[in-house]
Each structure stands twice: as C-alpha cells, then as structure tokens.
Amino acid sequence: TMGYREKEVRGKTAWEIGLMDELEIARSKARFARLLRGEDNPPADVRLRAKNGEWHTIELRSTSTRKPDGSPDRLIITGSDVTERNRLQREVLRVVEQEQARVGHDLHDGVGQTMTGMVIMMEALEAELQGEAKATARRIHELMNESVAEVRRMSHGLSPTSVKYR
Numbered sequence: 001t002m003g004y005r006e007k008e009v010r011g012k013t014a015w016e017i018g019l020m021d022e023l024e025i026a027r028s029k030a031r032f033a034r035l036l037r038g039e040d041n042p043p044a045d046v047r048l049r050a051k052n053g054e055w056h057t058i059e060l061r062s063t064s065t066r067k068p069d070g071s072p073d074r075l076i077i078t079g080s081d082v083t084e085r086n087r088l089q090r091e092v093l094r095v096v097e098q099e100q101a102r103v104g105h106d107l108h109d110g111v112g113q114t115m116t117g118m119v120i121m122m123e124a125l126e127a128e129l130q131g132e133a134k135a136t137a138r139r140i141h142e143l144m145n146e147s148v149a150e151v152r153r154m155s156h157g158l159s160p161t162s163v164k165y166r
Contacts, residue, residue, distance in 0.1 A: 003051030104158030
C-alpha cells in the first residue's frame with residue numbers, strides 16, 4: 001500500500017496519487033493504453049514514491065480481460081516490491097568484483113612474480129648448458145615466458161585497474 005490507507009487511493013490512478021515522477025507517469029499511461037487496446041504488457045520495474053517520500057522499485061505485471069464484444073472488461077495489475085532484491089543484487093555484484101580484483105592481484109603479485117623469478121633462473125641455467133640439453137632448456141624457457149604472459153592477461157582481465165597501476 002506504500003503507506004497509504006485504502007480510502008486515500010480508492011478510485012485514483014497512481015499518477016493522481018503522486019506515486020510517480022513525470023517520466024514514469026508517461027510510461028505508465030502508455031502501459032495503461034496498451035491494456036485498454038487488449039494488448040499485454042511485459043513485466044516492468046517502476047519507481048514509486050511511498051507516502052513517507054521513500055522511493056521503491058515495484059515489479060508490475062498487467063493484463064486485461066475482454067467482454068464478448070471485445071471491449072475492455074477488467075484490468076489486472078499486480079505489483080511486487082523488489083527494492084530489497086535489487087539492493088542485494090547490487091551488493092552481490094560489488095562482492096564479486098572485489099573478489100575478482102583480489103584474485104587478479106594474487107595472480108599478478110603471487111604466481112606471476114614467482115614465475116618471473118623462475119624464468120630468470122631458467123635463463124641462467126640455459127646459458128650454462130650445451131647441445132640437446134640447451135635446446136630443451138630453451139623450449140622450457142619459451143613455455144615459461146608464455147605462461148607468465150598468460151598469467152598477466154588473466155590478472156589484468158580480473159582486475160585491470162588495481163594491477164595496472166602497481
């Protein structure tokens with residue numbers, strides 16, 4: 001009821017009560033017109049102002065029934081307050097982004113640094129070897145360089161800003 005008593009809203013449209021801003025009033029009137037023409041509306045999230053002034057996001061579903069002659073009989077509109085659900089979804093996204101940044105940081109500063117150290121050690125070992133052992137060491141060195149590059153790509157993909165400016 002958004003804080004309103006039944007007698008305050010009975011027989012009034014949402015825009016007459018003052019639940020909507022101007023943009024939402026226009027959208028609401030368009031949805032209403034579609035219903036009167038016998039068309040269904042897809043579910044819509046709308047911002048409505050409660051009596052205490054707080055804004056809520058309401059998921060609306062609407063349909064109409066028709067008389068045998070095809071004229072409108074009833075409009076059926078239901079709404080569910082999804083304000084908290086939307087807030088929780090934003091919070092989940094924020095936590096996921098933080099975790100991605102942490103994993104990217106760990107890849108860059110942990111595994112990436114360790115592998116870079118191994119590449120340097122492999123270069124030194126390669127310089128001391130001869131013949132087939134040197135060729136094998138060279139191939140291992142190349143694979144290690146490719147792995148370091150892949151870890152860098154992964155860490156930047158997970159956390160481009162936090163890793164980029166280190």
